Amino acid sequence: MQLHEIDHPGAAVFHIKGRLDAASTPELEQKVLLSLDRGITHLVMDFSELEYINSAGLRILVMSYQRLNPHGGQVMICGVRDYIAEIFDISGYNRVFAMCSDVHEALKNIDSTPAGQ
Numbered sequence: 001m002q003l004h005e006i007d008h009p010g011a012a013v014f015h016i017k018g019r020l021d022a023a024s025t026p027e028l029e030q031k032v033l034l035s036l037d038r039g040i041t042h043l044v045m046d047f048s049e050l051e052y053i054n055s056a057g058l059r060i061l062v063m064s065y066q067r068l069n070p071h072g073g074q075v076m077i078c079g080v081r082d083y084i085a086e087i088f089d090i091s092g093y094n095r096v097f098a099m100c101s102d103v104h105e106a107l108k109n110i111d112s113t114p115a116g117q
Contacts, residue, residue, distance in 0.1 A: 005031055011042035011110050013103060017049035020057030029060050036064070041073035044106045048079030053087065065096060074098055076106040 001024035006013040012035035020028065032043065043064050047053075064075045076098040080088065088094040100106040 001027070003027055003031065005035075008044075008107060008110075010040070011044055011107065012040045013044040013046060013107075015046040015049070015103075017051075019052040020050060020060075021052060021054045022056040025056045025060055028057075029063075032060060032064055036067055041068060041071065042076065042110050043068065043074075044076045044078060044100075044103060044110075046078045046103050047081070047084060048102070050081070050084060053084060058087075058091070058093065061093070061097060076100055076109070078103050078106050 001019055002017040004015040004017075006015065012032075014028065014031065016028065018024070035043065045061070061075055061077070068074055074097075077088070078100045079102050080099070085094070085099075088097070088099065098106070098109065100109065
């Protein structure tokens with residue numbers, strides 16, 4: 001997995017390339033937790049180059065949602081490939097996470113939300 005983080009006011013954007021599985025999730029989890037500890041209220045996960053995700057990767061998303069949702073924050077998933085979108089559809093996670101076509105749409109939604117919520 002290759003992980004690139006981009007800061008945005010009120011959001012942390014993670015561009016993930018490759019596989020998000022048990023071997024690679026510790027790195028992402030550490031970066032996500034650091035962002036949450038800094039007070040970030042929105043996480044944007046750019047999956048446009050994600051090739052594979054398993055339950056370990058989904059666990060990071062759920063953990064992030066559980067920490068952000070009570071405080072008005074959210075996890076936004078962007079650019080998913082069809083076969084990964086199917087995983088979100090089947091699991092019902094497409095109704096839990098904000099699904100966006102790309103990072104620009106996600107950031108636009110964050111910027112248009114009153115008080116960044």
